[in-house]
Amino acid sequence: MIVYLNGKWLKESEVTISFQDRGFVFADSVYDATIICNRTYHRLERHLKRLQNGLNKLNIAYDVSVLKPILGELLNRNQQIVDEGELYIQISRGRAPYRAHGLPKLKEPTVLAYVDLINPAYMPPEKGKAILVEDKRWEMCDVKTTGILLNCMAKQMATDAGCNAAIFHRSKVVTEAHALNVFIVKNNEIFTHPNGPWILPGITRELVIEIAQEHRIKVNEVQFTTEDLLDADEIFLTGSVGGVIPYVEVDGKKIKDGMIGPISKMFREEYYTVLYKETH
Numbered sequence: 001m002i003v004y005l006n007g008k009w010l011k012e013s014e015v016t017i018s019f020q021d022r023g024f025v026f027a028d029s030v031y032d033a034t035i036i037c038n039r040t041y042h043r044l045e046r047h048l049k050r051l052q053n054g055l056n057k058l059n060i061a062y063d064v065s066v067l068k069p070i071l072g073e074l075l076n077r078n079q080q081i082v083d084e085g086e087l088y089i090q091i092s093r094g095r096a097p098y099r100a101h102g103l104p105k106l107k108e109p110t111v112l113a114y115v116d117l118i119n120p121a122y123m124p125p126e127k128g129k130a131i132l133v134e135d136k137r138w139e140m141c142d143v144k145t146t147g148i149l150l151n152c153m154a155k156q157m158a159t160d161a162g163c164n165a166a167i168f169h170r171s172k173v174v175t176e177a178h179a180l181n182v183f184i185v186k187n188n189e190i191f192t193h194p195n196g197p198w199i200l201p202g203i204t205r206e207l208v209i210e211i212a213q214e215h216r217i218k219v220n221e222v223q224f225t226t227e228d229l230l231d232a233d234e235i236f237l238t239g240s241v242g243g244v245i246p247y248v249e250v251d252g253k254k255i256k257d258g259m260i261g262p263i264s265k266m267f268r269e270e271y272y273t274v275l276y277k278e279t280h
Contacts (some may be wrong), residue, residue, distance in 0.1 A: 001078060001081065001114060001115075002074070002077040002078055002114075003015050003112070003113070004070055004073075004074055004111070004112065004113040005017075005110075005111070005112050006108070006110060006111055006112075009073075009077060010231060012114075015112075017110060017112075017208055018072070018095040018110075019100075020095050020096055020097065020099070021071065021092055021095050021096075021110050022092050022094060022095070022096055022106075023090065023092025023095065023146060024092075025095070025096075025099055026104075027145060027146045027147035028058070028060075028092055028093045028204075028247045029060075029090055029091060029092030029093065029110075029146045030051060030054035030055055030058065030060070030090070030143065030144055030145050030146070031051075031088065031090040031091070031144055031145075031146055032047045032048070032050060032051040032089050032144055033047075033055075033086055033087060033088045033089070033240060033241070034047045034086070034087050034203070034240050035085075035086055035087075035118075035240055035241055035275075036075070036082060036083075036085045036087055036115060037084055037275055037276070037279040038083070038084070038279045038280050039075055039082075039083055040278075040279040040280075041071065041075075041078070042085055042206075042240070042278060042279055043203050043278065044068075044071070044087075044276060046066065046203050046206070047089075047240075048064045048065075048068075049175055050144065050201060050203070051072075051089060051091070051144070051276060052064045053062050053143075054143045054144050054145065055091060055141050057091070057140070058103075058145070058271065059103055059144065060091065060092075060093050060109055061109070061176070062091055062109050062111070063083040064091075067089070067111075067113065069126040070113065071087065071089075071113060072111055074087075074114070074115055075115060076084070078115050080118070080133045081116075082115045082116065082117065084117075084118075084268060085115055085116055085117045085118055085165060086115065086116060086117075086118050086122075086241060087114075087115050087117075088111070088112075088113065088114055088115075088116070088171060089111075089113045090110075090111075090112045090113075090146065091109050091110065091111050091112070092109060092110040092146075093106055093109055093110075094106040094107065094109045095110065096108050103224065110206075122241045122242065123242070124241075124242035124243065124245040124264060125245065127246060127247070127248045127249075127258075127259075128163075128164045128165060128237065128246065128247035128248065129162070129163040129164055129165075129175050129247065129248070129249040129250075130158065130163055130164065130165040130166065130167045130177065130224075130235075130237075130247050130248075130249070130250045130251075131157060131158050131161050131163050131165075131166055131167070131250070131251055132166075132167055132169055132226055132229075132250060132251050133154045133157060133158075133167065133168055133169070133178075133260050134165045134168075134169065135168035135169055135170045135198070136150060137150050137151070137168070138151070138168060139197045139198070140197055140199060141175070141176070141197060141198050141199055141200060141237055142195065142196065142197055142198075142199065142201055144200060151178045151179060152178075154166035154168065154178045155178040155179070158178070162212060162238065163228065163249075164177045164180075164247075165177045165178060165180060165247070167182055167229070167250065169225075169226050171221050172225045172226045172227070173193075173224070173225060174193060174223075174224055174225065174226060174228070174229050175193050175198045175199050176193065176198070176199040176200065176202075177237050179239060180202075180238060180239040180242065180245070181193075181200070181204070181205040181235040181237065181238045181239070182229075182235070182237055183205075183208065183236050183237070184224065184229055184232035184233075184234070184235050185232060185233045185234035185235070185236075185261060185263045185264065186228070186230065186231075186232055186233055187233070188217065188218075188263065189217065189218040189219075189220060189221055190212055190217060190218070190220065190263070191192050191220045191221075191222060191228070192205065192208075192209075192219070192220075192221055193220065193221070193223060193224070194221040194222060194223070195221070202238055202239065202240075203240055204238040204240055204243060204244070204271070205238050207238075207271065207274060208238055208244065208267055208271070209221075211267060211270045211271070211274070212267075215266070215270075217263070219255075219272060229250060230250060230251070230253055232255060232256075232260030233255075233256055233261060233263075234246070234255065234256070234260075234263055234264045234265060235247040235248075235250065235255050235264075236264040236268070243268065243271045243272065243275070244264070244267045244271045245268075246260040246264040246267040246268065248259070
């Protein structure tokens with residue numbers, strides 16, 4: 001694997017980042033990731049826009065437009081190992097000569113990018129099972145920072161319970177899953193939490209809304225409760241790597257008959273149709 005780090009092309013074994021880097025010390029960094037299909041980054045412009053928004057909110061001075069030719073070269077340098085896979089980008093505020101709170105103005109950020117095969121652990125289940133977890137994260141979940149320890153803990157709770165995902169709720173209001181957006185289907189309409197400080201503005205979430213509009217399915221970007229979730233006709237989660245993933249059980253309770261519903265199935269099929277069209 002050839003990795004891009006701060007203007008250099010390095011073998012994986014050669015990559016080193018300072019122990020004083022703000023990303024390591026304070027999780028003072030943002031990241032993004034997208035799927036690679038047919039040697040093409042899917043919806044790269046939208047991922048870069050989200051990355052830029054995160055940098056702006058954290059006051060990290062970096063223009064992601066300079067990454068475009070770099071990411072093209074990254075694919076070329078790894079063409080022997082990656083045809084279908086995942087791109088990962090991480091940008092921190094950079095190396096600080098001292099450990100201190102606040103947001104110091106540093107000379108340059110630390111910019112890392114690599115491509116790799118998709119980790120089998122991220123492959124979506126055929127029929128997902130989830131648990132409910134109280135959302136105790138901060139009020140800037142719309143910024144994709146590397147400070148996601150509570151997401152990781154929630155995912156581990158789900159794994160320990162024999163499930164695939166943890167669905168967060170704030171005082172019974174469903175927000176998102178540990179690394180996925182959440183949709184429910186009720187009476188042939190779809191519902192998802194509105195964009196804002198409690199959820200990440202998902203790129204696949206956005207794609208699902210586009211598909212719904214094309215099929216004249218009503219989209220309700222509104223808050224809904226855990227009771228609404230458990231009473232839904234169907235549930236599906238969305239993410240850049242997994243696409244559209246039907247979920248048939250939450251907290252041990254089957255959703256309807258515990259089978260994949262027709263609307264979830266349609267969205268999953270349409271997602272792959274769009275993915276193919278946009279990368280071929």
